[in-house]
Amino acid sequence: MTLNSYSLGIGDRFGQEGRSQLRALQLGAELGVHVTPVWNKSNREHIIIGSSPVDTRREADEAVSAAAWYAPYCVDADHIGLATVGRFLESSDFFTIDVADYIGATPDTEAAASYVRAMERFLGDLSIAGIPAPIRVDRSLLDKVARRYLSAVRAAGEVYRYVERERGAGTFVTEISLDEADEPQTPAELLFILAAISLERVPVQTIAPKFSGAFLKGVDYVGDVSRFAREFEEDLAVIAFAAKTFDLRRDLKLSVHSGSDKFSLYPEMHRALRKFNAGLHLKTAGTTWLEELLGLAEAGGEGLRAARHIYAESLRRYEELCKPYLSVISIDQFKLPSVKEVEAWNGLEYAAALRHDCSDRMYNRDFRQLLHVGYKVAAEMGPRFISLLQEHRSVIERNVTENLYRRHLLPLFVGEKHHQNLR
């Protein structure tokens, strides 16, 4: 299984928008930018919605056929481990092995010693093309990687070998994710984590580190953009070096999780990808359902009533709905509009508060984040919500395609210059 140099996590909470997401990728392909779609839905999301991995596969296959999509696509078992991978085996061909829980677990002493011995040849100043100053490799760095990450890499190996036994080698894409760790990994640490992965013989294709700054769901990056840009470049340099130096796949690439809506980063990321001629996997954060909500609000009538109801319920059940997402949202409760205010908004005002357009003075990032986790309320509406989506298909699809194409694909993969020419 191979991915294009660029790949993008797509799919949506309710499995309705695959075709309009593919439409965005088809528009990209018309500009010569070929992006592999990867349907991803985490175990957490399946549990909250009450869906199963088989549903995601079915939706992907149907959307691909309806959209006449002839290029490869994948279905991702997102953030799985040994305990949860089972029900994804049949329907997935991309496995995101989440090892965050094993970070910092004490490794086997002999394994740690043999890892450090194997890495001794890098002691000293290590020059890597694309990084201005050499990386200082000393024992404390190697010891730290062994101590913090070796158990995690071992755990990834176990999951990989299990999937390989069940599915057969070469039939799936392997990603390792460290992004839900407490601490970010430095580029130097990433390099030696990749060395450990090669010794574990996992043919990893995408790796998701935790970057500095906050990647919250549905809103822009919070942190120092220029610092991120430097770190991102160094990670790309490290990945290129690791792919040549260790026994790893040559098409190894970086994966960015919760990567949708990070508008302040895309110009920097685009520039760095060009500079290193590097690939990227960008996972989106399930925000497509917000485009559905936008569409319903814009449609007015029953659609707007449902959108208001979902907000009122989300506000009432604030604690419960936010709980599973506490580490990836940051809501200022004082800035949330009251139910009464929202009742007074017309559809366009509701949509303007929700749509991620920072230049619109109605835009409210707290409102947007709360609705993002409020999908459980929509899920509980069951067939009524789905039939509203179907009824207002055209306005929703326009929002879904537009959001993915104009706000994501163009600035990230095509670049601002081209982006401006199209405006």
Ligand SMILES: [Zn+2]
């Ligand atoms: Zn993640």
